[in-house]
Amino acid sequence: MRLVGLRDSVVIEVWDASGESPSLKDPDDDAETGRGLHLVQQLATHWGSYGTMGAKAVWAELPVYSVEPTPLPKRRKSGRSAAGPRPVRGPDADLLRLVLAELHTLQYATDLFDIDPRATPAGASAVNGTDS
Incomplete structure (x- = not known):
């Protein structure tokens, strides 16, 4: 797995032992795989x-x-004691949690198949019709 930080984006690149090109699947509701792409x-x-x-290696930007930052709204005082601040949630926090979970999964796969992420030849080809 490789992460590359750019000015306005992050590129994530992962490898697996399959030589098959990635393709979108239509998994059953009970399937445990097939939703990644x-x-x-x-x-x-x-x-x-x-x-x-x-x-193969698959990359995504x-x-x-x-x-x-926006100021927090003023809270009205109540007679209850607060359990502490609630975590800030938003699309970016959810995305980062998802990326972190997938990175752990991909790191496991990289270790399982003993793939060297540094061994990457040039010549990426776009799957979704965009070149980058």
């Missing part, structure tokens, strides 16, 4: 894949948004 397609501005020595 649907997530990539919804979240990424560009994505693609290329072959690497009998395997995710936009990074700068959010200006």
Whole structure:
């Protein structure tokens, strides 16, 4: 797995031992696999894949948004004691949780198949019709 930080985006690149090109699947409701590229397609501005020595690499570029801080609303005092501040949630926090979970999964797969992420030949080809 490789992460590359750009000015307004992050590129995530992962490898697996399959030489098959990635394709969108239509999984059954009970299926435990087959939804990854649907997530990539919804979240990424560009994505693609290329072959690497009998395997493949898939990359996706995710936009990074700068959010200006806004003041918190004033709370009315109540007689109850507060349990502490609630975590800030938003699309970016959810996206980061999703990316972190997928990165852990991909790191497991990389370790399982003993794939060297540094061994990546040039020549990426776009899958979704965009070149980047």
